[in-house]
Amino acid sequence: MQCVQSPIIPVVAEWIRQHPGTISLGQGVVGYGPPPEAMAQLQGFGTEPDSHKYKPVVGLPELLQAFEQKLQAENGIALGDDSRLVITAGGNMAFMNALLAIADPGDELILQTPYYFNHEMAVTMASCRPVLVPTDANYQLQPDAIRQAITPRTRAVVTISPNNPTGAVYPEAALRAVNELCRERGIFHIHDEAYEYFVYGGARHFSPGSLAGAGGHTISLYSLSKAYGFASWRIGAMVVPADLLTAVRKIQDTILICAPVISQVAAVGALQAGRAYCQQHLQRIAEVREGVRQELGTLGKVCEVPPADGAFYFLLRLRTALAPLDLTERLIRNHRVAVIPGNAFGLEHGCHLRIAYAALQKEAVAEGIGRLVRGIRETL
Numbered sequence: 619m620q621c622v623q624s625p626i627i628p629v630v631a632e633w634i635r636q637h638p639g640t641i642s643l644g645q646g647v648v649g650y651g652p653p654p655e656a657m658a659q660l661q662g663f664g665t666e667p668d669s670h671k672y673k674p675v676v677g678l679p680e681l682l683q684a685f686e687q688k689l690q691a692e693n694g695i696a697l698g699d700d701s702r703l704v705i706t707a708g709g710n711m712a713f714m715n716a717l718l719a720i721a722d723p724g725d726e727l728i729l730q731t732p733y734y735f736n737h738e739m740a741v742t743m744a745s746c747r748p749v750l751v752p753t754d755a756n757y758q759l760q761p762d763a764i765r766q767a768i769t770p771r772t773r774a775v776v777t778i779s780p781n782n783p784t785g786a787v788y789p790e791a792a793l794r795a796v797n798e799l800c801r802e803r804g805i806f807h808i809h810d811e812a813y814e815y816f817v818y819g820g821a822r823h824f825s826p827g828s829l830a831g832a833g834g835h836t837i838s839l840y841s842l843s844k845a846y847g848f849a850s851w852r853i854g855a856m857v858v859p860a861d862l863l864t865a866v867r868k869i870q871d872t873i874l875i876c877a878p879v880i881s882q883v884a885a886v887g888a889l890q891a892g893r894a895y896c897q898q899h900l901q902r903i904a905e906v907r908e909g910v911r912q913e914l915g916t917l918g919k920v921c922e923v924p925p926a927d928g929a930f931y932f933l934l935r936l937r938t939a940l941a942p943l944d945l946t947e948r949l950i951r952n953h954r955v956a957v958i959p960g961n962a963f964g965l966e967h968g969c970h971l972r973i974a975y976a977a978l979q980k981e982a983v984a985e986g987i988g989r990l991v992r993g994i995r996e997t998l
């Protein structure tokens with residue numbers, strides 16, 4: 619555990635606490651809660667004694683069925699002979715289940731940098747080795763670099779699209795290339811789709827698990843946390859190759875037994891509301907995003923803003939010799955605005971800051987970005 623990095627978010631949270639009135643552009647959550655359909659499902663929950671019992675490890679049949687339909691209709695993933703669906707307590711748990719199912723201590727997992735810190739932490743925690751492959755200047759995948767990073771110990775390549783922390787959306791061709799590479803080399807492709815609905819403009823979400831022949835080596839991870847404002851309910855899902863199901867069942871049975879049943883019942887309602895619910899909120903988030911983009915544009919050359927057509931993040935690249943953690947502290951202390959420093963995502967060189975813009979109302983984000991832009995101008 620001493621090798622596992624300590625998350626930076628609690629450090630930033632402490633600075634925010636010490637400086638009341640700070641606007642946080644740090645938190646990677648949405649500002650809305652679950653749809654009414656989710657809450658409606660809960661009426662009467664608990665009146666039957668059976669509600670309080672353990673339920674199947676892989677999930678409630680009605681939730682599995684609803685999720686299977688969603689996968690088929692939206693992701694082009696048909697569960698067949700070669701893949702299975704498991705309901706988990708969130709996307710993070712789905713990743714841990716996948717990792718423990720496929721890797722032994724000392725095995726290697728290829729992560730793209732900047733990475734999602736909990737993925738890196740999970741790999742280290744499982745006594746495996748994260749092999750870090752940089753994305754390009756636009757935070758896009760570099761399939762040739764991934765190919766070169768594969769060794770006999772590699773068990774999987776991990777991708778996330780739309781991406782946290784960059785907001786990058788990987789085009790179908792790049793995901794196809796990675797998925798094909800994994801098939802060729804006999805390793806898994808773990809693809810995290812937690813932000814699948816959060817795409818803007820002409821960007822399109824693509825699920826590599828939908829590719830012909832992908833089912834046997836592709837692990838697709840999902841989360842209700844963002845799309846349905848469901849973060850506290852802890853519901854996610856994973857599609858796994860059929861021959862991993864026994865391992866995943868062992869892991870989930872040992873750690874969790876089953877995802878909280880009340881949350882699974884609510885999730886059935888969330889899926890009834892469906893993608894349209896998120897879409898409704900997306901319009902507002904897209905407007906906020908546009909405002910943020912324009913305001914950041916006024917900083918000129920000092921602040922590069924690579925394209926971010928998805929999720930709800932921008933990962934800024936700043937021209938300064940200041941360390942990102944120092945800059946973050948100054949922004950909170952002197953300007954009362956919080957962001958996440960790039961070293962949380964494995965960026966060792968340069969000064970990067972992640973902005974999250976979906977948690978707050980438009981006015982609060984505008985005020986926060988105004989402070990950030992002034993802060994950057996004055997500090998750099």
Ligand SMILES: Cc1ncc(COP(=O)(O)O)c(C=O)c1O
Nearest residue numbers: 646708709710782812841843854
């Ligand atoms: C890429 C990615 N995967 C998974 C998660 C965690 O999702 P969950 O709340 O379902 O565990 C997050 C949360 O920020 C994320 O950014």
